[in-house]
Amino acid sequence: MTTKQFDKIALIGIGLIGSSLARVIRQKGLAGTVAIATRSSETLERAHDLGLGDSYTTSSAEAVRDADLVIVSVPVGSSEKVAREISGELKEGAIVTDVGSTKESVVEQMKPYIPEHAHFIPGHPIAGTEHSGPDAGFATLFEGRWCILTPLPNADEEALAKLTTFWESCGSMVDRMDPHRHDLVLAIVSHLPQIIAYNIVGTADDLETVTESEVIKYSASGFRDFTRLAASDPTMWRDVCLHNRDAILEMLARFSEDLSSLQRAIRWGDGDKLFDLFSHTRHIRKSIIEAGQDVEAPDFGRHPEYTPAEKRGG
Amino acid sequence: MTTKQFDKIALIGIGLIGSSLARVIRQKGLAGTVAIATRSSETLERAHDLGLGDSYTTSSAEAVRDADLVIVSVPVGSSEKVAREISGELKEGAIVTDVGSTKESVVEQMKPYIPEHAHFIPGHPIAGTEHSGPDAGFATLFEGRWCILTPLPNADEEALAKLTTFWESCGSMVDRMDPHRHDLVLAIVSHLPQIIAYNIVGTADDLETVTESEVIKYSASGFRDFTRLAASDPTMWRDVCLHNRDAILEMLARFSEDLSSLQRAIRWGDGDKLFDLFSHTRHIRKSIIEAGQDVEAPDFGRHPEYTPAEKRGG
Numbered sequence: 001m002t003t004k005q006f007d008k009i010a011l012i013g014i015g016l017i018g019s020s021l022a023r024v025i026r027q028k029g030l031a032g033t034v035a036i037a038t039r040s041s042e043t044l045e046r047a048h049d050l051g052l053g054d055s056y057t058t059s060s061a062e063a064v065r066d067a068d069l070v071i072v073s074v075p076v077g078s079s080e081k082v083a084r085e086i087s088g089e090l091k092e093g094a095i096v097t098d099v100g101s102t103k104e105s106v107v108e109q110m111k112p113y114i115p116e117h118a119h120f121i122p123g124h125p126i127a128g129t130e131h132s133g134p135d136a137g138f139a140t141l142f143e144g145r146w147c148i149l150t151p152l153p154n155a156d157e158e159a160l161a162k163l164t165t166f167w168e169s170c171g172s173m174v175d176r177m178d179p180h181r182h183d184l185v186l187a188i189v190s191h192l193p194q195i196i197a198y199n200i201v202g203t204a205d206d207l208e209t210v211t212e213s214e215v216i217k218y219s220a221s222g223f224r225d226f227t228r229l230a231a232s233d234p235t236m237w238r239d240v241c242l243h244n245r246d247a248i249l250e251m252l253a254r255f256s257e258d259l260s261s262l263q264r265a266i267r268w269g270d271g272d273k274l275f276d277l278f279s280h281t282r283h284i285r286k287s288i289i290e291a292g293q294d295v296e297a298p299d300f301g302r303h304p305e306y307t308p309a310e311k312r313g314g
Numbered sequence: 315m316t317t318k319q320f321d322k323i324a325l326i327g328i329g330l331i332g333s334s335l336a337r338v339i340r341q342k343g344l345a346g347t348v349a350i351a352t353r354s355s356e357t358l359e360r361a362h363d364l365g366l367g368d369s370y371t372t373s374s375a376e377a378v379r380d381a382d383l384v385i386v387s388v389p390v391g392s393s394e395k396v397a398r399e400i401s402g403e404l405k406e407g408a409i410v411t412d413v414g415s416t417k418e419s420v421v422e423q424m425k426p427y428i429p430e431h432a433h434f435i436p437g438h439p440i441a442g443t444e445h446s447g448p449d450a451g452f453a454t455l456f457e458g459r460w461c462i463l464t465p466l467p468n469a470d471e472e473a474l475a476k477l478t479t480f481w482e483s484c485g486s487m488v489d490r491m492d493p494h495r496h497d498l499v500l501a502i503v504s505h506l507p508q509i510i511a512y513n514i515v516g517t518a519d520d521l522e523t524v525t526e527s528e529v530i531k532y533s534a535s536g537f538r539d540f541t542r543l544a545a546s547d548p549t550m551w552r553d554v555c556l557h558n559r560d561a562i563l564e565m566l567a568r569f570s571e572d573l574s575s576l577q578r579a580i581r582w583g584d585g586d587k588l589f590d591l592f593s594h595t596r597h598i599r600k601s602i603i604e605a606g607q608d609v610e611a612p613d614f615g616r617h618p619e620y621t622p623a624e625k626r627g628g
């Protein structure tokens with residue numbers, strides 16, 4: 001169904017996203033060859049063992065030579081460094097994109113180093129799991145998920161069309177947005193939930209009145225959903241916080257304001273207010289399921305097929 | 315493997331928990347007959363259509379007559395009302411238990427009405443989904459999950475042993491705790507996460523700068539995990555907030571204090587502090603998976619098998 005779209009694709013960074021791309025590119029035959037670059041020789045070796053590409057190097061510059069499409073999948077704080085490294089080696093007409101969770105900062109960091117003869121089109125696939133590294137990727141990661149492209153003014157339409165087709169071939173649905181709006185939207189749907197999850201797990205971990213074993217044993221009551229998010233790559237999320245600061249602080253302020261109001265309702269026993277708030281949020285869940293962005297099955301996959309005997313009968 | 319443990323079990327309330335109990339009792343043959351009572355005639359009719367029990371009534375008093383085990387599965391704010399109703403009809407030696415998410419309040423509400431000749435043993439199975447009502451239940455809901463019993467001083471050991479065996483037959487692992495400690499532990503592992511989830515979904519819903527359709531489309535980036543919790547039964551959660559107020563306010567205060575510190579680190583660009591916090595929380599996730607309280611599969615069940623054609627290619 002799909003055919004070769006690029007002679008050579010260079011993947012800079014081969015973590016969860018990079019290695020998922022490598023797998024889907026291979027599976028769908030989207031590239032003649034795939035060059036893989038990552039800073040860490042250990043990670044590179046693992047990528048090689050997994051057979052994720054056709055060539056392997058710790059030099060981004062070497063990887064992008066002759067590449068028609070370059071996809072940078074590194075923590076957003078490393079964007080400038082990568083852009084500097086590849087700057088002099090990009091071929092005429094090469095498309096350079098990224099997968100970072102913040103876009104204004106990536107544009108600021110990379111744009112100055114991408115030569116006029118290449119096409120820089122920032123992007124962000126809204127897909128991921130709590131796992132990281134080259135082993136964590138899988139070919140269907142982008143299936144049914146949105147990918148947001150944030151082209152700069154006067155972006156080359158042909159390059160944009162090619163990149164759009166590429167993401168669609170990976171299974172994604174593609175949207176366009178300006179970088180500023182992207183960062184605002186993602187602050188609420190992604191960055192704030194992530195920060196709140198880290199925070200609540202941290203609060204639980206610090207409690208001197210409730211033991212860690214109690215927190216773990218009874219986590220099925222709600223807490224475990226937060227721990228999944230809080231197991232995500234710390235480097236990636238540190239960089240997101242540092243590089244989308246203003247939008248995140250704005251969302252945190254709103255969240256705290258709302259939480260104070262909810263807290264007050266609890267303190268004063270305002271049952272009607274609590275009921276209203278708790279009812280109000282149900283329709284959003286319904287819309288998310290209808291939009292295919294989550295499954296309705298309750299707790300699907302959460303019931304262990306086997307519980308070790310020694311853990312029974314406490 | 316399992317055999318009849320009680321001649322008659324009365325289920326007061328037939329929502330997610332009550333109807334799951336009905337199903338597992340039937341499946342494992344734990345009772346001679348099951349009497350079902352619920353206040354709403356509509357819900358009662360649905361329970362009847364689903365064939366969940368052997369007799370159906372809107373009168374709790376009628377249901378508990380001759381019952382050896384009475385399980386009250388109603389929002390915790392209705393506990394006193396139910397206790398009053400059944401008080402005069404409990405037979406000699408009957409075990410009365412409940413499944414409420416708060417325990418000190420349930421003891422206060424019910425204890426005065428349970429006659430000396432019956433055995434009142436409060437309980438709380440740590441199991442559930444975001445769905446509610448008699449259709450939402452399933453027989454394996456308690457499989458591999460903890461059930462906390464909070465017996466009062468001088469509880470009858472024989473009755474306690476029988477109730478423990480019952481929950482184990484339902485697939486649970488049973489713990490004992492005093493009611494006060496239960497409420498403190500659940501405040502952090504369950505009530506706080508739930509309140510935070512409601513709050514964050516509410517904050518997103520109120521934003522005038524980001525549209526609801528954006529929130530929904532890009533929810534796979536973290537937000538959707540909160541919406542699952544925030545789709546839970548509002549009556550149940552209103553009652554939990556009203557009936558475990560002190561412990562919840564204590565946890566909310568700690569959470570807010572930690573969040574202010576995190577917010578400060580973001581504002582001042584303290585990357586080391588963020589990295590430390592974000593790394594620190596990973597080990598808890600690992601322990602939860604090792605304890606069988608969640609599965610390791612990334613995003614398991616989250617990849618839709620089918621995405622409607624009209625939603626593709628945006």
